[in-house]
Amino acid sequence: MNGEIIAVGSELLLGQIANTNAKFISxxxxxxxxxxxxxxxxxxxxxxxxxxxxxxxxxxxxxxxxGGLGPTKDDLTKETIANHLxxxxxxxxxxxxxxxxxxxxxxxxxxxxxxxxxxVFEHAEVLPNDTGMAPGMVLTKNEITxxxxxxxxxxxxxxxxxxxxxxxxxxxxxxxxIESRVLxxxxxxxxxxxxxxxxxxxQQTNPTIAPLASxxxxxxxxxxxxxxxxxxxxxxxxxxxxxxERVGEFFYGYDETTIIKEMGNLIESNNMTLSVAExxxxxxxxxxxxxxxGVSKWFQxxxxxxxxEIKINVLGVNPDTVETxxxxxxxxxxxxxxxxxKLMDTDIGISFTGVAGPASLEGKEPGSVYIGVSFKNKPTAxxxxxxxxxxxxxxxxxxKTGAWYILKELR
Numbered sequence: 001m002n003g004e005i006i007a008v009g010s011e012l013l014l015g016q017i018a019n020t021n022a023k024f025i026s027x028x029x030x031x032x033x034x035x036x037x038x039x040x041x042x043x044x045x046x047x048x049x050x051x052x053x054x055x056x057x058x059x060x061x062x063x064x065x066x067g068g069l070g071p072t073k074d075d076l077t078k079e080t081i082a083n084h085l086x087x088x089x090x091x092x093x094x095x096x097x098x099x100x101x102x103x104x105x106x107x108x109x110x111x112x113x114x115x116x117x118x119x120v121f122e123h124a125e126v127l128p129n130d131t132g133m134a135p136g137m138v139l140t141k142n143e144i145t146x147x148x149x150x151x152x153x154x155x156x157x158x159x160x161x162x163x164x165x166x167x168x169x170x171x172x173x174x175x176x177x178i179e180s181r182v183l184x185x186x187x188x189x190x191x192x193x194x195x196x197x198x199x200x201x202x203q204q205t206n207p208t209i210a211p212l213a214s215x216x217x218x219x220x221x222x223x224x225x226x227x228x229x230x231x232x233x234x235x236x237x238x239x240x241x242x243x244x245e246r247v248g249e250f251f252y253g254y255d256e257t258t259i260i261k262e263m264g265n266l267i268e269s270n271n272m273t274l275s276v277a278e279x280x281x282x283x284x285x286x287x288x289x290x291x292x293x294g295v296s297k298w299f300q301x302x303x304x305x306x307x308x309e310i311k312i313n314v315l316g317v318n319p320d321t322v323e324t325x326x327x328x329x330x331x332x333x334x335x336x337x338x339x340x341x342k343l344m345d346t347d348i349g350i351s352f353t354g355v356a357g358p359a360s361l362e363g364k365e366p367g368s369v370y371i372g373v374s375f376k377n378k379p380t381a382x383x384x385x386x387x388x389x390x391x392x393x394x395x396x397x398x399x400k401t402g403a404w405y406i407l408k409e410l411r
Contacts, residue, residue, distance in 0.1 A: 067151030276302035330382035337372030
């Protein structure tokens with residue numbers, strides 16, 4: 001079964017709201033092996049909607065519509081589809097009774113146009129609306145299944161989960177369920193990763209391998225399709241093992257984890273503590289760390305030392321270091337990391353100093369970052385990286401890079 005989702009509503013095209021319905025439905029369909037190849041958004045216009053339906057019919061045998069089932073004149077989805085398919089619209093008595101009861105309980109007069117919400121295709125399977133008024137509906141004609149759902153996510157999601165999925169499952173001849181696993185990598189670019197795994201990606205069938213880059217890291221989504229849970233996992237495990245043989249040194253976690261969380265897990269499992277001194281990142285590292293539940297077990301605190309005076313007077317950086325090497329230097333980064341570790345009596349100290357941009361500083365170009373890492377009873381190290389991007393991107397990537405250095409050292 002190949003699915004297509006058509007969202008109806010001019011507000012989507014105007015950018016007033018995001019099309020979260022398509023994302024939700026695609027996620028649900030993936031779990032039962034329905035391919036979704038197209039998302040379409042069309043405004044509240046009958047002619048354009050009809051054209052979108054005709055295009056969808058040429059390439060999909062499951063078309064799911066969201067929106068346009070309400071009482072107003074611009075809610076025209078079911079009328080347009082009914083005319084296109086040559087089917088009658090009839091009042092569903094259960095839905096009409098529910099709508100009338102809604103107004104009666106609130107002691108509000110129901111206007112005649114609200115009866116429109118109870119209209120459904122004749123002979124269609126009706127999907128109850130447990131959280132709103134307009135019911136959904138499913139009709140199969142000429143080997144194409146049409147499903148109409150309300151637009152508000154608070155109505156659409158429970159309707160699809162409780163009734164829509166069951167209707168689709170009843171129409172599937174076989175169920176090849178889909179299972180995905182996301183592998184997360186840091187310290188390797190998307191192009192390098194793809195080149196290293198080029199033969200795997202070119203030969204992919206089942207599982208499929210899809211790379212994606214974001215803010216200095218890369219993910220690989222492995223997707224396996226099979227009716228058996230055990231067989232899907234076997235396929236994923238075998239593919240993952242082959243990938244790890246080549247790029248395992250850059251791997252840091254699965255699915256929705258973050259490099260900050262994985263760093264924290266390792267610090268906690270080693271019964272260690274962490275402190276930080278930040279300059280160019282301005283507290284961003286601490287913000288990311290403290291967003292994790294239970295962080296107080298391993299994170300002691302930090303100092304935002306943006307000016308040279310704070311680096312010297314609070315962190316204890318040697319004035320000669322600042323005078324000789326500058327604040328954007330490996331020497332300054334090392335003293336910041338070591339001094340904050342001693343000041344807060346932690347096992348690990350990390351520091352960030354550099355140039356976020358857009359202007360240069362101390363002769364260093366924007367994106368120049370020094371990260372100091374100090375472990376108790378180990379020599380303090382400083383790492384230099386030149387990070388691409390605008391001011392915010394440089395800061396975000398600096399934080400992730402610092403976490404990566406700690407994570408690698410703990411491994």
